[in-house]
Amino acid sequence: MQFVDLGRQFEQIEQDVRRNIDAVLSSQHYIMGAQVAQLEEKLAAFSGAPYALGCSNGTDALVLLLMALGVGPGDAVFVPTFTFFSTAECVSTVGATPVFVDVDADTFNIDVVSLKAAIAATLAQGALRPRGIIPVDLFGLPADYDAIRVVADEQGLFVLEDAAQGLGGEYHGKRAGSLGDVAATSFFPAKPLGCYGDGGAVFVKDAKMAELCKSIRIHGQGTDRYDNVRLGMNGRLDTLQAAVLLAKLKVFEGEIAARNRIAALYTQALEAFIKVPRVPEGYRSVWAQYTLTAKDEGQRDTIVAQLKEKGIPVMIYYPTPLHRATAYASLGYAPGSLLVSERLAKTVFSIPMHPYLRTDEIEMITAAVKEAIR
Ligand SMILES: Cc1ncc(COP(=O)(O)O)c(C=O)c1O
Structure with missing residues (x-):
């Protein structure tokens, strides 16, 4: 059994993927080929964000x-501490400081009470200027x-x-990618x-911001390709990856429905x-992960060990909240400073989740979890 079975998905979409890759090979436009623009148009339509850029x-x-928002040294950006490292790392990369915020124990997403407290504390200290918030749609569920x-x-x-984990999720009739002022996603294979x-996309709402992002994506290029008008990066999506994504996007709605059927089972x-994950009224999760919360660390470790013994893959997302990561030790967060996240790090575990899980596998997994609890 696989945690995420990309092989079963490939069996379904092989012809389309091969045809799309062949088209790129024939065109030989490996950088910013036609498939990138085609994908961007489809991603914008899918998310409801006016502009999507690979x-x-x-x-x-x-x-x-x-970079486009002009975030830099002296700026504070508020991020949940219970997430993948990138959410905070990007803030440090541009020279700003991540300020860590606790999460809600039921949804795993940024806790607004903790957010307000972090902003107030930052203002009171006076060393950093609050600039923005990066809510995460963790495990596929949009934040509030x-x-x-x-x-x-x-x-x-x-x-x-x-x-990054949220594309395909919904929040009160709106889709992930369109829920903030701007949004980012990841096309890492297991997403x-x-x-x-590797692949990803940004989603923005106005033409000026889209133009700025396009420029930054290609080394800050101006209207003349060799007149670099600002500092940027090499941030393009490969044409081959766009071609793969065009094939996958065709089956994505059906896969989201399957993920939701499996999560319900x-x-x-x-x-x-x-404790099972909670999806509040008016939300749709895309179930990037299905994450259970044990009553304590001992119970979590017992369940994980027993599942592994039976050949059922289990993952722990995430064993270390970011305020306790070695890379952020210099920020001086003491153990116990963001308690909910610290408790979750000791008690959560994720069981296999992908749209091609079979009923017999779901039964085997749930029986094994129940047996480990008894
Ligand atoms: C919440 C979150 N943010 C950011 C990223 C970064 O995406 P990537 O791995 O494509 O750089 C990921 C995924 O890995 C993620 O899960």
Whole structure:
């Protein structure tokens, strides 16, 4: 059994993928070929964001947006501590400082009470200027953007949606990628919409910002290709990856429905035995992960060990909240400073989740979890 079975997906889409890759090989436009623009148009339509631009990966997409927003030294950007490293790393890359915020134990997403406290503490200290918030759509579930927007507007902060895991999710009728002022996503192979290498995208709402992002994506180029008008990066999406994504986007809606069917089966089988992930009213998750919360670390470790013994792959996302990461030791966050995230890091585990899981596998997984709890 695979945690994410890309082989089964490939069986379904092989012809289309090969045809699309062949078209790139015939055109030999490996950099910014026609497939990139085709994909961008489809991604904008899919997300509801007016502009989508392909990028080299999700981390570069985040960095590119922070560069476009003019974030730099002396700026504070508020990020959840329970997320993948990139969410904070991108802030440090542009010379700004991540300020870590706790998450909600039920949704795993940024906690607005903790966010307000972090902003107030930063203002009181006076060393950093609050600039923006990067909510993460963790495990595929959008953050609470209405509540975040109120805080952002009060403080004059931008909202950068980290939709690396969230593309395909919905929040009160709107789609991930369109939920902040700007958004970034990742097409890392294991993501709900993944390519066959590294890839990502940014989503923006106005033409001026789109032009700025296009310039930064290609070394700050101006209208003349060799007149670089600002500092940028090499942040392009490969044409071959765009070709793969065009094939995958065709089956994505069906896959999202399958993920939701599988998540519902997991929840139905397990909710009486262990804490299951909660999807609030008006939200749709794309189930990048299906993550359970054990009652304590001992129970988590027992379940994980027993599942592994039975050949069921299990992952722990994430064993270290970012405020406790070695790279951020210099920021001086003490153990216990963001308690919910620290507790989650000790108690969560994720079970296999992909659209091609079979019913017998789902039954085997849920039976094994139940048995480990007994
Ligand atoms: C929440 C989050 N942000 C950012 C990233 C970075 O994406 P990438 O690996 O494509 O650079 C990832 C995925 O790896 C992620 O899960």
